[in-house]
Amino acid sequence: MASTSKDVPTSPSGHDNTDDDLEPGASYDSILNPTDSFEEFATEMNTSLERSRDLTKKSSTISEIQSEIGECSKELKETKSSDNLQNKDEAISASTSNSNLDENGEDTDNEDDYLKSPELVNKEKHVFILSSAGKPIYSRYGNEDKLAGVCGVIQALVSVVEEQNRDILRSIITKDCKAVFLVKGPLILVAVSKSNESETQLVLQLTYAFNQIVSVLTLTQLNRIFEQRRNYDLRRLLSGAERLIDNLLIFMEKDPAFLLGAVRCLPLPEKVRENITNAIISTCHKIRDLVFAILIAGNQLITLVRMKKYTLHPSDIHLLFNLVRSSESFKTAESWTPICLPKFDATGFLHGHVSYISEDCQACLLLLTVQRDAFYPLSQAKHTISDKLRRSNCLTAINDALNRSKDLPTTNPLKHIGIPEIRHFMYKCKSTAQLFTSDPICLDRLQDYRQRHKEGGDVVKKKVEKLSDIDYVRNYREFCSKMHCACSPAKLIFRSNSLDTVLAWITNGFELYVTFDPLMEKDQAIRAVDRLLRWIKNEEKRIFIMNAPTF
Amino acid sequence: MIDTPHKIDSFFIFNSNFGPKEGDELKRILFFYPNQINTDVRKTQVGLCEAIVRFMTTFSSEPCEALQTQSKRYIFFQPEKNFWMVLVIRIPYATKLSGDSKDVVEPSIMQDFMVSSYKTFRMFVGLFKDIPPEDTYGICEQFFNPYITSIDVSNDLSNIIQGINYLPLEKNSFFKVICFIDLLQVNYPQFKCISFVYNDQLIWNGLCKDDMLTLYQYLVHSLLPKQVEKEIQGGAVTAAERHGRFISPPEGIHSDEDLKKLNKVYLRREDDNETKQYYLVIYRTLSATVSFTVDVDTHVDFATFRALDTFIGPQLSTIASSIGEQCTIHALQNAQIASPDHKFLYFNKLNLAFKTSTPSNCMTPSAAVKPEVLNIIAEIHQDHKSLGKYGEIIIKTPDEYWITGKSSNDREFYVVMQKNANLKEIADEVKRICEMQMKGIFFYPM
Incomplete structure (x- = not known):
């Protein structure tokens, strides 16, 4: 550890003055499970052929909670599983008649032409999901039925490598295109991309897409379906989930939260956040089955109150963000919905009461429980919380933050810090898995992006005018993948060219990516980074959630 | 030193059009290494690669470059339409290289290795498509088998980029070389001088850039090391060697018979705009090696070669010894500024000029x-x-x-050092190295 001080490119004066040893944003307690998605990736990619096929069943966290609560858990489980079986049987019998029709093979001849059709040609990134029997389940563009041919080829490639070479197919590369393969349980996921994302980043996206499916079905059900009928057409169970995957893919392309495996928090004054948290705790602490209470707004976390011992993984929160953002229906009515959080417990459902806090505030409250018939007590709790927040003026504070009111220091941090040569930055606190960027994408711009994407998703050479957050983040992808490269990782990258200067820096506590003006001097950059870190430290209580409240 | 056969899992060349019908799959495989692999495995390997190539054409107009599996990387190269060369190396997917990382070769080095194997093939044998299909199998076997087993690839800085090591000379010596070449071409117009190499450094080049690299690599990696070995075994420099001799064909030219052994090569000379076939003649005195091309249509006779020998021999040995003196001075100067705590690499894309702190051909393990x-x-x-x-x-x-x-423009400069320092100190150190090693070459930003 003697090297840590030298490790730091900042002038020695930088860190020694700060009153606290901790990196900006770090706290001893975290609501999020800070497992690094890159480390996870590395271990997963190391798995042997045998293990990758069978997703090991860990003990279920949900049943653990249920048994702790001690009530009626047995009965609950039984009803649930018998339910599943019934549903599935119906579904399967329905599919038998159908699948025979699908297999007339007529499409395969036209398959090449279809991929070259205007609907599909020149897309920046294709994503295909198919069953290990080669049946199409999802395609980002075009009609899956017409892609039976290409899915057949993918399945054949995967199985040839597996069976004849005793190996696992990972990727294929041409000069302008990468195809990445991920075999997970009974599914095969493929991304074919012309973007600048690295193979690792694409695999992580495919893992997310897989988790999105698990979140709708649970892993147990997914595995069981294919154990019983290898040729099952999963689409019939996933209706509605296509839209979730569509949105998730767009979300992942533009939000740095995915790049860094972290969660963005809505910047709020410390006191306001405390009030919100207390309002939730005081209302809910008596509800025994409640596991998580989560308040989110605009893909940002406002607060998370949890049952003792349990934390959430950032990727589960991302799925919740995606669910809320993709479902207009939550806006109009209180909903009761089963949600599986794959990292928390892939084998079972939590039940969620989901509703917007009030008509004049776009914050959404999720109350997740293991109790399948708790709608009414939770609905009541929600109304109490909502009233409390209104009375304590918290709703106004949330709205100010969401609308990026000009008076807030976090609305335009670069101006507030006063370092003109910094154009953009992105900071992740590793111990709490939270991030902050200088120019968070506001909701309407996100909508724009989504709109644009629906129409195209094509490879376009656009002229750069003013770069947006999305463009900077796109730029950081390459740095991110170099820093986390499994075979030759880096701790620091300083790159300057005629367009800009970028500094990427990882320490034990944080990850930082900064874009400066072109041809920046090194010592000037070091001084600027030093000031930036001090600013983040000063504002940390506002931009990060520094404690980990429990019921 | 790394033994190549151990690195290479397999290497094969195929053309799907050679056996279009089912059952004819074996005909598609023009070459397969290692030889002991049975035909079923060959067929599945090639079949997989064919499928991969086809699969990617639906998404990209660019040819397939690589396939990565959990344990191996397949590197693809399509030098001519429908002819595919595939090199398979053992390299694990997305895992930290540790412990036995000595056994892993950087894939880009292997890619370059495959490309230069093709270019050498094209220089000595010609294009795949010009060879009658039924002869291809034998020719490939004859060429690629020894090629693969002979070349060794190490994880050396100098292998990262394929370049040419130029010998900087002071003006007078350089003009001596130029005068010698001019005089020779005036007296023997059918002989065109295409390269002048001293030790393993190039002084003069008469080929287009690409072909020069191929010829240079052939000389430096293959032909000259064998000669040097012979010279060392022969003990003291014999009189004949002082006066020079033909080293291609390898046994020299001592009679009309030997002329039949002249190598034929396909090359493009600097001023030409097409590749033509020539005889390749190489002459060596002391450490200087001169290569010539002779049009294949020219009538060659032993008398001309003997006259050439008496013309070149004495002149070349004078030039070679004066260059040798300069090299000694250079080496001394370089030794003074060289420092063991950093390694550098310079490359200029325009003339493929290449300079590195670790002398190429150096067998010291520290170079890795x-x-x-x-x-x-x-x-x-x-x-x-x-x-x-x-x-x-x-x-x-x-x-x-x-x-x-x-x-900076088309020049690249890399420095590697291992030390405990900060960004600014490193930048200053690099600047110092750059100024010292690359005097007069401008890099921006400083």
Whole structure:
């Protein structure tokens, strides 16, 4: 550890003055499970052929909670599983008649032409999901039925490598295109991309897409379906989930939260956040089955109150963000919905009461429980919380933050810090898995992006005018993948060219990516980074959630 | 030193059009290494590659470059339409190289190895498509088998980029070389001088850039090491060697019979715009090696060669010894500024000029660089976009290696050092090395 001080490119004066040893944003307690998605990736990619096929069943966290609560858990489980079986049987019998029709093979001849059709040609990134029997389940563009041919080829490639070479197919590369393969349980996921994302980043996206499916079905059900009928057409169970995957893919392309495996928090004054948290705790602490209470707004976390011992993984929160953002229906009515959080417990459902806090505030409250018939007590709790927040003026504070009111220091941090040569930055606190960027994408711009994407998703050479957050983040992808490269990782990258200067820096506590003006001097950059870190430290209580409240 | 056969899992060449019908799959395989692999395995390997290539054409108009599986990387190269060369190396997917990382070769080095194997093939044998299909199998076997087993690839800084090591000479010596070449071409117009090499450094070149690299590599990696070995075994320099001799054909030219053994090569000379077939004649005195081309239509006779020998021999040996003296002075100067705590690499894309702190052909084990570091340099080198016309990148690895890459116009400069320092100190150090080693070459930003 003697090297840590030298490790730091900042002038020695930088860190020694700060009153606290901790990196900006770090706290001893975290609501999020800070497992690094890159480390996870590395271990997963190391798995042997045998293990990758069978997703090991860990003990279920949900049943653990249920048994702790001690009530009626047995009965609950039984009803649930018998339910599943019934549903599935119906579904399967329905599919038998159908699948025979699908297999007339007529499409395969036209398959090449279809991929070259205007609907599909020149897309920046294709994503295909198919069953290990080669049946199409999802395609980002075009009609899956017409892609039976290409899915057949993918399945054949995967199985040839597996069976004849005793190996696992990972990727294929041409000069302008990468195809990445991920075999997970009974599914095969493929991304074919012309973007600048690295193979690792694409695999992580495919893992997310897989988790999105698990979140709708649970892993147990997914595995069981294919154990019983290898040729099952999963689409019939996933209706509605296509839209979730569509949105998730767009979300992942533009939000740095995915790049860094972290969660963005809505910047709020410390006191306001405390009030919100207390309002939730005081209302809910008596509800025994409640596991998580989560308040989110605009893909940002406002607060998370949890049952003792349990934390959430950032990727589960991302799925919740995606669910809320993709479902207009939550806006109009209180909903009761089963949600599986794959990292928390892939084998079972939590039940969620989901509703917007009030008509004049776009914050959404999720109350997740293991109790399948708790709608009414939770609905009541929600109304109490909502009233409390209104009375304590918290709703106004949330709205100010969401609308990026000009008076807030976090609305335009670069101006507030006063370092003109910094154009953009992105900071992740590793111990709490939270991030902050200088120019968070506001909701309407996100909508724009989504709109644009629906129409195209094509490879376009656009002229750069003013770069947006999305463009900077796109730029950081390459740095991110170099820093986390499994075979030759880096701790620091300083790159300057005629367009800009970028500094990427990882320490034990944080990850930082900064874009400066072109041809920046090194010592000037070091001084600027030093000031930036001090600013983040000063504002940390506002931009990060520094404690980990429990019921 | 790394033994190549151990690195290479397999290497094969195929053309799907050679056996279009089912059952004819074996005909598609023009060459397969290692030889002991049975035909079923060959067929599945080639079949997989055919499928991969076809699969990617639905998404990209660019040819397939690589396939990565959990344990291996398949590197693809399509030198001519429908002819595919595939090199399979053992390299694990997305795992930290550790412990046995000595056994892993940087994939870009292997890619370059495959491309130069083809270029050498094209120089000596010609295009695949010009060879009658039924002869292809035998010719490939004859050429590629020894090629693969003879070449060794090490994780050396100098292998990251394929370049030519030029010998800087002071004006007078350089003009002596030029005068010698001019005089020779005036007296023997059918002989065109295409290269002048001293030790393993190039002084004069009469070929187009690409072919020069191929010929240079053939001389430096294959032909000359064998000659040097012979010279060493022969003990003291014999009188004949002082006066020079023909080294291609290898046994020299002592009679009309020997002329039949002249190598034929396909090359494009600097002033020509097409590749033509020539006889390749190579002459060596002391450490100087001169190569000539002779049109294949020219009538060659032994008398001309004997006259040529008496013409070149004495002149070349004078020039060679004066260059030798200069080299000694150079070496002394270089030894003074060389320092063991850093390694550098310079490359100019326009003339393929190449300079490195680790002398090429050096067999010292310390010359090997960690594969992680090589990987980073190879990535910077291949990623032309990120540095643009002018740019600089500094990367620090977890084990305190600092890798700096600079690009300025078409010149590249890399420095590797391992030390405990900060960004500014490293940048200053690199600047110092750059000024010292690359006097007069301008890098922006400084």
